[in-house]
Amino acid sequence: SMCTRQELCEPEKVSLICGLLRQSPPGEFGQVVQDLSALVQDDKLVRQEAARMGACHNKNNFTPIQINGRTVLLTHYNNLGGNRFFDPQHKFSFEFDHLRGVPSKPQLHGVMLDEGELWREALHKGLKAYVSSHFPVGNCCVFKKSLGKRQMFVACIEAHQYQPSNHWNSLWKSDWTFALTPFTTQVTAIFLLQIHYFKHANLHVNVSKSVSETLNVIDQSQFATDFVKFVKAEDTKFHVAILENIQALSEDIWGKNLRRKLPVTRTFMNWNKLLNDQHLKTSVSNTEVPL
Numbered sequence: 001s002m003c004t005r006q007e008l009c010e011p012e013k014v015s016l017i018c019g020l021l022r023q024s025p026p027g028e029f030g031q032v033v034q035d036l037s038a039l040v041q042d043d044k045l046v047r048q049e050a051a052r053m054g055a056c057h058n059k060n061n062f063t064p065i066q067i068n069g070r071t072v073l074l075t076h077y078n079n080l081g082g083n084r085f086f087d088p089q090h091k092f093s094f095e096f097d098h099l100r101g102v103p104s105k106p107q108l109h110g111v112m113l114d115e116g117e118l119w120r121e122a123l124h125k126g127l128k129a130y131v132s133s134h135f136p137v138g139n140c141c142v143f144k145k146s147l148g149k150r151q152m153f154v155a156c157i158e159a160h161q162y163q164p165s166n167h168w169n170s171l172w173k174s175d176w177t178f179a180l181t182p183f184t185t186q187v188t189a190i191f192l193l194q195i196h197y198f199k200h201a202n203l204h205v206n207v208s209k210s211v212s213e214t215l216n217v218i219d220q221s222q223f224a225t226d227f228v229k230f231v232k233a234e235d236t237k238f239h240v241a242i243l244e245n246i247q248a249l250s251e252d253i254w255g256k257n258l259r260r261k262l263p264v265t266r267t268f269m270n271w272n273k274l275l276n277d278q279h280l281k282t283s284v285s286n287t288e289v290p291l
Contacts, residue, residue: 013040014049021053025196025204026061026171027162029054030101047099054098055083062158062173064139067094067103077143077154088143089124116151119180119220120144126224127155130232135159135172151180155231167199176231181217187230188212191238207245209238 017036024032033050037043057063058074065072072078072087074096079085086093086109093109096102111117124142131138138159145152155176162169171194178187188210195205211234217223 010045013042013045017046017049018053021050021057024057025169026160026194027164027169028196029057031164033099051097051099058096058098061171062139062156062175064158065096065101065103068092068106071139073139073141073156073158075141075143075156077145077156078141087141088120089141116144116146116180119151119223120153122220122224123153123155123227126228127157127231130228131157131159134232134235137161153178153180155227157231168195168197170195174231174235176227178215183217184214185217186212186214187227189231189234191234193238193242207242209241 017040020036021029021032029050033046033054036050037046040046059076059079063074065074067087068090070087070090072085072094074085078088080093082095083098084093084095088111091109091111092106094103094106097104120142124140127140127142131140135157136159138157140155140157142153142155145154156173157175158171158173160169160171171192174189174191176187176189178185189212191207191209191211193205193207195203197203197205213230213234215223215226215230
């Protein structure tokens with residue numbers, strides 16, 4: 001049927017709903033779903049699309065969830081399909097309802113204890129110690145994938161502060177990818193920092209960076225130590241660069257470009273004297289202009 005100006009067709013509604021859900025800042029997906037339900041007045045359609053987009057949102061943001069007293073990250077790397085994920089560290093899988101945010105149906109997930117798994121566990125142990133000591137609230141996991149005969153590893157770090165009562169939410173995440181090859185390996189990392197501030201403004205900050213470095217591969221202990229040193233060094237560089245950019249933004253834009261271009265005389269203006277002088281002038285002059 002033809003779409004009228006007053007009523008959108010269902011495909012148009014779906015497109016708009018998905019577009020807004022895709023832009024949901026970390027920590028605010030549920031609130032956006034509620035707002036869309038109130039606006040669209042089609043709860044079934046909103047919930048249908050929110051379940052689908054919620055899966056993308058959680059995997060993209062490395063959302064941490066609690067199950068069986070353990071924290072597991074939801075990512076593309078441990079996705080088994082059908083909204084099922086696995087925890088490589090504790091060897092179990094589970095289903096996750098992205099709309100309600102509830103895990104269910106945990107079961108054992110067998111993993112072959114080969115050389116690659118031993119390397120993965122050594123890397124996870126070293127990275128976990130680093131994240132625990134350097135992030136106020138941080139989570140991490142190392143995943144292993146087989147591409148033909150090559151063993152690929154992806155280390156994920158997630159740290160967030162969601163404070164909607166103070167009108168801001170933020171997420172720091174990074175993933176580190178490399179292959180298990182003899183003697184040397186190329187480590188590639190992608191950082192992403194997202195901040196949303198929404199008191200008296202709607203300010204979105206998105207900062208991303210990619211790095212790459214060749215590390216020596218001799219044994220598990222040596223490589224795990226060198227890998228964590230590399231992560232720490234790059235985290236620090238990224239952190240310092242962000243602080244420097246914020247300082248420059250504060251000085252150059254907020255301090256100079258946005259304030260009114262008024263002369264700075266560094267003298268005190270005596271407003272009472274000015275008003276009294278003006279009153280005397282007006283009283284003496286025989287004018288009909290009102291005060």
